[in-house]
Amino acid sequence: MMRGGAALLLLGLGGWGAAGAQEVLEGGGPASQASYAPASLDHPGRELFERNCAACHGAGPGDDGAPMLPGTAALERKYRGQVPAALELRGGLGAEVIAVFVRGGSGTMPSFRKSELSDAQVHEIAAYLEASAAAHLARD
Numbered sequence: 001m002m003r004g005g006a007a008l009l010l011l012g013l014g015g016w017g018a019a020g021a022q023e024v025l026e027g028g029g030p031a032s033q034a035s036y037a038p039a040s041l042d043h044p045g046r047e048l049f050e051r052n053c054a055a056c057h058g059a060g061p062g063d064d065g066a067p068m069l070p071g072t073a074a075l076e077r078k079y080r081g082q083v084p085a086a087l088e089l090r091g092g093l094g095a096e097v098i099a100v101f102v103r104g105g106s107g108t109m110p111s112f113r114k115s116e117l118s119d120a121q122v123h124e125i126a127a128y129l130e131a132s133a134a135a136h137l138a139r140d
Helices: 003-008 018-023 044-052 070-079 095-104 119-139
Strands: none
Touching: 044 119, 095 119
């Protein structure tokens, strides 16, 4: 399992409810892809997110048959539908906020050295999350 997926575990900013998050999923059904982002969203941070974060925070069920991946499930429990559990559906997750958790870790989330995920890459992930959330809002 990739360590980077845990790096964004406790980021809880945004304003969509769980119902709104479910509505933006392709086909309106359960998530089954590695990403919530529309296929047309070409962003340099997307690959970084998918490689470092999606193992825990991507869409779809876990390999163990759980309905959500661990990071997404933890955010769903923590915020009880007040914000989207999937990071790709949230706006407002600035690079500074993400960097706090990426660099310092939190709970089961490990910290990451700059040699593992550079500051520039953290900024790209934050920009991707913002673009992904905006793309979903535009589709509604």
